[in-house]
Amino acid sequence: MSTDILILLGSDSDREQFDDSAKYADYFGITWSLEIISAHRNPEKLVERIKQAEDAGTEVLIACAGMAAHLAGACAANSVLPVIGVPGAGSTLGGLDALLSTVQMPAGVPVATVAIGKAGARNAVILAAQILSLKRPEIRERPALSRKRGRACESARHYPDIQ
Numbered sequence: 001m002s003t004d005i006l007i008l009l010g011s012d013s014d015r016e017q018f019d020d021s022a023k024y025a026d027y028f029g030i031t032w033s034l035e036i037i038s039a040h041r042n043p044e045k046l047v048e049r050i051k052q053a054e055d056a057g058t059e060v061l062i063a064c065a066g067m068a069a070h071l072a073g074a075c076a077a078n079s080v081l082p083v084i085g086v087p088g089a090g091s092t093l094g095g096l097d098a099l100l101s102t103v104q105m106p107a108g109v110p111v112a113t114v115a116i117g118k119a120g121a122r123n124a125v126i127l128a129a130q131i132l133s134l135k136r137p138e139i140r141e142r143p144a145l146s147r148k149r150g151r152a153c154e155s156a157r158h159y160p161d162i163q
Helices: 012-018 022-028 043-056 071-077 096-103 117-132 137-146
Strands: 005-009 032-036 060-065 083-087
Touching: 005 012, 005 043, 005 071, 005 117, 012 032, 012 060, 012 117, 022 117, 022 137, 043 071, 060 071, 060 117, 071 083, 071 096, 083 096, 083 117, 117 137
Parallel strands: 005 032, 005 060, 060 083
Antiparallel strands: none
């Protein structure tokens, strides 16, 4: 099944961070799917799933994992699709370890990294929409018309159609 974005989680415990992200994807009119695949426990399955997504026309990968957080890096190492990394918040360090693992990628293997946790999950979907809007003007209209300019975007209140 083809979707605009594929959201990959390292474990089921990362799911809660994406609880309200679907409404952002729906707001922008982008399709998405969410799957749990561990880069550590099942790297072959991850590579296979990325290849399937590319072949099906998926355009952006979002990867969320906590602690060692190598999921986004593993995605970027095995795909030319844009990868957005969401550092998971579930660790004794509050996600700082995941942030550093996600953002500190070697040259040539980029991962766009957003905030830790739920805010990062929301921003990842919004960033994916912005990437998709480069080819799809109907998406570009949504943030341009709805985001309040000149202020930091802290919550859904900047996207009035999202409740």
